[in-house]
Amino acid sequence: MDGRPDTLAEFTQWTEERYGPTPALRFRTGPADGDPGWRTRSYAELAAEVRTVGRRLLGLGVAAGDRVAVLAETRPEWTYAHFGILAAGAVLVPVYPTAGEEELAWVLSDSGAVVALCEDAAQAARVEALRPKLPALREVLRMDAPQGPPLATGAALAARAASVTPGADAAIVYTSGTTGLPKGCRLTHGNLGAVQDATLPLTRGGPGDSTYLYLPLAHLLAQLIQFTTLLRGGELCYFGGRVEDVVAELAQARPTHLPSVPRLFEKVHAVVAALAEGTERGRERFEEAVRLGLLAADGRLPDTAEEAYAEAERSLYAPVRAAFGGRLEWALTGGAPIAPATLDFLRACGIRVFEGYGMTESAGVISLNHPGAVRPGTVGRPVAGCEVRIAADGEVLARGPMVFPGYHGDPAATARVLDADGWLHTGDLGRLDEDGFLTITGRKKELIITSAGKNITPTEVEFAVRNASPLVSRAVLVGDRRPHPVALITLDGPEVAAWAARRSLDLGTSPAAHPQVRALVAEAVAAANATVSRPARIRAFRILDGELSVADGTLTPTLKLRRGAVAERYAAEIEALYADGTSGRGGTSGRGGTSGRGVTPGQGVTPG
Numbered sequence: 205m206d207g208r209p210d211t212l213a214e215f216t217q218w219t220e221e222r223y224g225p226t227p228a229l230r231f232r233t234g235p236a237d238g239d240p241g242w243r244t245r246s247y248a249e250l251a252a253e254v255r256t257v258g259r260r261l262l263g264l265g266v267a268a269g270d271r272v273a274v275l276a277e278t279r280p281e282w283t284y285a286h287f288g289i290l291a292a293g294a295v296l297v298p299v300y301p302t303a304g305e306e307e308l309a310w311v312l313s314d315s316g317a318v319v320a321l322c323e324d325a326a327q328a329a330r331v332e333a334l335r336p337k338l339p340a341l342r343e344v345l346r347m348d349a350p351q352g353p354p355l356a357t358g359a360a361l362a363a364r365a366a367s368v369t370p371g372a373d374a375a376i377v378y379t380s381g382t383t384g385l386p387k388g389c390r391l392t393h394g395n396l397g398a399v400q401d402a403t404l405p406l407t408r409g410g411p412g413d414s415t416y417l418y419l420p421l422a423h424l425l426a427q428l429i430q431f432t433t434l435l436r437g438g439e440l441c442y443f444g445g446r447v448e449d450v451v452a453e454l455a456q457a458r459p460t461h462l463p464s465v466p467r468l469f470e471k472v473h474a475v476v477a478a479l480a481e482g483t484e485r486g487r488e489r490f491e492e493a494v495r496l497g498l499l500a501a502d503g504r505l506p507d508t509a510e511e512a513y514a515e516a517e518r519s520l521y522a523p524v525r526a527a528f529g530g531r532l533e534w535a536l537t538g539g540a541p542i543a544p545a546t547l548d549f550l551r552a553c554g555i556r557v558f559e560g561y562g563m564t565e566s567a568g569v570i571s572l573n574h575p576g577a578v579r580p581g582t583v584g585r586p587v588a589g590c591e592v593r594i595a596a597d598g599e600v601l602a603r604g605p606m607v608f609p610g611y612h613g614d615p616a617a618t619a620r621v622l623d624a625d626g627w628l629h630t631g632d633l634g635r636l637d638e639d640g641f642l643t644i645t646g647r648k649k650e651l652i653i654t655s656a657g658k659n660i661t662p663t664e665v666e667f668a669v670r671n672a673s674p675l676v677s678r679a680v681l682v683g684d685r686r687p688h689p690v691a692l693i694t695l696d697g698p699e700v701a702a703w704a705a706r707r708s709l710d711l712g713t714s715p716a717a718h719p720q721v722r723a724l725v726a727e728a729v730a731a732a733n734a735t736v737s738r739p740a741r742i743r744a745f746r747i748l749d750g751e752l753s754v755a756d757g758t759l760t761p762t763l764k765l766r767r768g769a770v771a772e773r774y775a776a777e778i779e780a781l782y783a784d785g786t787s788g789r790g791g792t793s794g795r796g797g798t799s800g801r802g803v804t805p806g807q808g809v810t811p812g
Contacts, residue, residue: 211369211372253288257285257287270318276322295374313337323347392609398567416461466542482706498551538559560572563632565630652683673728693748694752
């Protein structure tokens with residue numbers, strides 16, 4: 205982008221000069237007397253807050269290159285802290301507020317953070333309790349109770365910011381650690397600037413536009429969205445702090461842009477489809493409305509269908525758009541595949557959702573679908589400046605100015621992912637089509653090899669099961685060095701409860717054990733099996749009573765699956781699936797749940 209600052213250290217000074225009184229941030233302070241409680245901060249006010257943080261850090265003796273950690277939920281103070289750290293020439297170390305004590309201690313100690321900026325007293329107390337393990341840590345500050353260390357002068361802060369170079373580290377972002385302790389990815393100002401240069405021309409935005417942000421700012425994608433929104437002079441709208449309220453807040457916030465994980469969009473799709481099913485010929489009318497909406501989106505709606513389309517606009521398309529605030533121009537998703545039926549549903553309603561792909565080691569972006577080039581089912585073409593090729597074993601390799609210089613303090617790990625020619629070995633498996641669109645098919649390390657020597661990509665089967673039923677929240681395929689695959693399945697509690705309420709069913713204390721729930725899951729498994737090769741078909745499954753979670757160690761803070769932890773936690777359930785044999789009946793086992801067997805594509809599943 206022409207005229208963008210060379211580094212993020214001078215970012216808010218640059219935006220203040222261009223956008224001054226324009227609204228930069230919007231956030232909730234709490235409803236009162238019907239007032240939704242939304243407040244705004246201008247670009248000038250944002251810059252002032254950032255200068256205060258930066259001057260305070262300098263007053264504490266933070267030197268250029270020192271690491272400063274942020275431990276907080278997504279909120280305006282996170283943004284003030286972020287840019288204040290960068291203005292001070294320091295290096296951001298984001299920490300998920302949901303991180304366990306072991307991970308928190310590791311990130312703070314491995315990074316050598318000298319200051320920790322914490323959301324409140326509870327988070328500050330967690331850090332204080334780890335002091336004996338953190339010899340580099342000097343100060344713990346709270347966002348909700350500003351401390352009073354001496355402030356350096358504004359001139360000193362400006363001089364520090366001006367001294368930062370594009371090659372300097374801007375952040376050490378720790379990976380989600382699916383197979384062990386997370387590694388700290390060093391990202392330079394130049395890496396992050398390269399992403400902005402590559403992606404800004406692909407979408408529009410500016411003053412008057414608003415981006416709703418509920419993703420954790422500890423995640424790199426949320427940080428990139430923050431950069432993009434503010435660089436263009438748009439407004440960053442923060443969620444109110446409760447994920448349960450996101451859909452309701454969208455109608456109030458009325459954003460033009462929405463970055464999200466796929467699950468939000470899939471939930472909206474599932475709710476609308478379920479409501480349609482509750483009416484006479486509802487499913488048929490719903491599917492016809494989606495078909496007409498897609499024809500209209502492609503400019504192929506026949507004249508004879510205009511009346512039916514107008515009715516669908518009134519009864520379906522307009523209400524769905526209104527649920528997202530009525531102004532949504534585009535949405536961005538990544539991190540996991542999104543159901544094609546969900547993409548079709550939203551596009552039919554006039555909402556375009558674009559999938560992208562990247563990793564922390566590539567500063568968050570490698571490829572992206574966008575209004576000028578989109579192919580459903582892919583993660584788009586490589587962005588400008590990023591080369592992509594597929595290795596002989598199917599691994600996706602990437603090279604370009606956005607690729608990180610290495611892991612913090614771990615040259616051996618760096619050498620394993622960055623080769624001598626600068627190619628980043630992503631660990632993902634994929635393919636490029638004839639037009640250059642990239643499809644991700646799985647993770648190299650997650651490849652399952654059965655005892656018969658058959659290679660299986662688990663994510664393909666798992667996604668197919670989840671895509672087959674809104675009642676399924678996750679499916680985890682197991683089968684490495686085993687005779688055949690089996691699966692652990694979790695239920696989406698709210699979806700199951702809503703489904704049961706529509707049918708006046710009492711599911712008791714264990715929905716997983718209810719025959720109708722088990723039958724629907726069996727149908728989903730059978731449907732998934734029909735889409736994959738014979739060796740990849742699930743031969744038996746168990747419905748778990750509870751969800752996987754960050755708290756029990758089976759998910760990372762970014763909600764990625766920790767397969768090793770799942771296998772360890774549910775080892776008895778997995779062994780039972782194999783011990784029962786293909787004709788076993790299974791059962792319910794406290795924490796474990798209920799088994800299903802006899803999975804035959806085309807004939808359904810006979811649950812135990």
